[in-house]
Amino acid sequence: xxxxxxxxxxxxxxxxxxxxxxxxxxxxxxxxxxxxxxxxxxxxxxxxxxxxxxxxxxxxxxxxxxxxxxxxxxxxxxxxxxxxxxxxxxxxxxxxxxxxxxxxxxxxxxxxxxxxxxxxxxxxxxxxxxxxxxxxxxxxxxxxxxxxxxxxxxxxxxxxxxxxxxxxxxxxxxxxxxxxxxxxxxxxxxxxxxxxxxxxxxxxxxxxxxxxxxxxxxxxxxxxxxxxxxxxxxxxxxxxxxxxxxxxxxxxxxxxxxxxxxxxxxxxxxxxxxxxxxxxxxxxxxxxxxxxxxxxxxxxxxxxxxxxxxxxxxxxxxxxxxxxxxxxxx
Numbered sequence: 001x002x003x004x005x006x007x008x009x010x011x012x013x014x015x016x017x018x019x020x021x022x023x024x025x026x027x028x029x030x031x032x033x034x035x036x037x038x039x040x041x042x043x044x045x046x047x048x049x050x051x052x053x054x055x056x057x058x059x060x061x062x063x064x065x066x067x068x069x070x071x072x073x074x075x076x077x078x079x080x081x082x083x084x085x086x087x088x089x090x091x092x093x094x095x096x097x098x099x100x101x102x103x104x105x106x107x108x109x110x111x112x113x114x115x116x117x118x119x120x121x122x123x124x125x126x127x128x129x130x131x132x133x134x135x136x137x138x139x140x141x142x143x144x145x146x147x148x149x150x151x152x153x154x155x156x157x158x159x160x161x162x163x164x165x166x167x168x169x170x171x172x173x174x175x176x177x178x179x180x181x182x183x184x185x186x187x188x189x190x191x192x193x194x195x196x197x198x199x200x201x202x203x204x205x206x207x208x209x210x211x212x213x214x215x216x217x218x219x220x221x222x223x224x225x226x227x228x229x230x231x232x233x234x235x236x237x238x239x240x241x242x243x244x245x246x247x248x249x250x251x252x253x254x255x256x257x258x259x260x261x262x263x264x265x266x267x268x269x270x271x272x273x274x275x276x277x278x279x280x281x282x283x284x285x286x287x288x289x290x291x292x293x294x295x296x297x298x299x300x301x302x303x304x305x306x307x308x309x310x311x312x313x314x315x316x317x318x319x320x321x322x323x324x325x326x327x328x329x330x
Contacts (some may be wrong), residue, residue, distance in 0.1 A: 013086025034276025056086025094154035220251030239280030256288030265293035
């Protein structure tokens with residue numbers, strides 16, 4: 001017996017693309033996508049909405065807020081939500097939704113594909129079927145990415161391959177489940193939230209500064225005038241280079257003195273940062289109060305900083321950032 005009502009939120013992406021003669025571009029409607037996987041009708045009742053149609057390269061904070069707003073407005077009418085999305089920025093959207101829709105006892109599932117559903121033999125149809133299979137399951141809750149049979153926490157998902165079907169990995173945390181033969185098999189039984197908490201704002205004036213050898217310290221002056229928050233992707237366990245003049249440390253100190261928020265992370269994909277291991281990391285503490293992402297993904301770090309800065313500034317924003325959400329901080 002079909003008991004679940006699912007809302008599909010279609011946003012474009014490769015899964016909905018056709019060849020325009022100028023490259024792939026989203027062109028399929030939500031109804032066309034659903035028609036490619038008729039077995040979904042045996043799992044649940046589906047209604048679809050299509051707030052926008054984008055290559056996900058073009059997605060940004062306003063689109064994350066739009067999706068979250070739809071989920072909030074329709075929350076009481078549906079048992080779960082499936083968001084079809086391009087793969088390039090899906091991890092950012094999944095992380096953002098993890099902060100905008102917290103403690104949801106109902107599932108919010110993102111999926112997409114490496115090849116279009118318009119083609120005969122692709123990953124698109126399986127991923128869409130798996131997403132609905134997980135979303136319609138009684139054990140599902142919270143924000144997750146379902147891709148190539150894996151169920152990944154929204155705060156832990158990262159695109160790690162550009163072409164292969166197993167495009168997404170769970171970073172420094174196990175997959176929650178797999179979808180096998182159309183049914184979820186759980187590795188971790190997550191505790192369901194009692195009631196959702198919705199947030200309606202993000203501060204997108206956040207910049208990611210990727211360190212490279214020889215970085216010009218003048219960049220801090222520019223960023224001080226244009227950003228509310230800064231994520232610094234440092235080398236290894238974390239730190240700032242000192243080329244004999246201490247200029248990068250001086251630039252960081254001035255940025256912090258202006259009341260801005262800084263989060264240090266690492267360019268290394270796994271195992272996270274640890275600023276206190278090396279002198280180049282410990283010296284940062286003398287510049288002022290800085291945050292550390294540790295094993296958070298870059299996507300989670302950026303979107304959580306946007307969420308925190310939209311609610312507060314200074315110490316209060318730092319405290320918000322350090323509160324664990326969706327296993328982002330272990």
